[in-house]
Amino acid sequence: MAYVCEIGTGHRVYLDNQGTQTVVTTLSGSPGQQQQASNGFQTGNWTSPPEVFRTPNGVVLKISTAQGDHFIQVQGSSMSVTSGTPSSSQQMQVQQVDSTPASSMPSMEPMKPMEPMKPMEPMKPMNMGDMQMNMNPMEMRMGNMEMRMGSGSPASSSSSAQSSKRFCPQCGSSLTPSARFCSSCGHQLN
Known part of the structure; x- marks a missing residue:
């Protein structure tokens, strides 16, 4: 008992x-x-x-x-x-x-198998104000900044010129390659 x-x-x-x-x-x-x-x-x-x-x-x-x-x-x-x-x-x-x-517990019915996952649709480019994103290849532009990752079209001459561009660490303004001071805030550059 x-x-x-x-x-x-x-x-x-x-x-x-x-x-x-x-x-x-x-x-x-x-x-x-x-x-x-x-x-x-x-x-x-x-x-x-x-x-x-x-x-x-x-x-x-x-x-x-x-x-x-x-x-x-x-x-x-x-x-x-x-x-x-x-x-x-x-x-x-x-x-x-x-x-x-063990003998007084209510029996539970087995769980049903999960439905197979459906393939996702490719993401469409997003535009949020002055921010733009593409997923394939991954690209993001916001104001005068740009980021690219992954495979895509070969880099164009404009993107290689973009990569040599400098930005002020103080205010983020675009700088000329030879600048010693920021033209916007006057921060001394190295």
């Missing part, structure tokens, strides 16, 4: 004596999402129903058998054998149930 204890909102502990083993299952979650963890502990056959005690760190389960008492600490979905119940523990109510969580 299995037992259950509600240890928090949406968080339960199930206990079952299967031969000489105690199976502890934690179940937590909300509608549409559940987490479950199970561990088995060699305790022997139970001589009385299990007891559950709330502690500052979770709960401690007390399993009484002919070989003596066994204590199992449960913190979230983590379980381990411990030496006993702390003095600050509070006993909780345990109820007998007909089934363990």
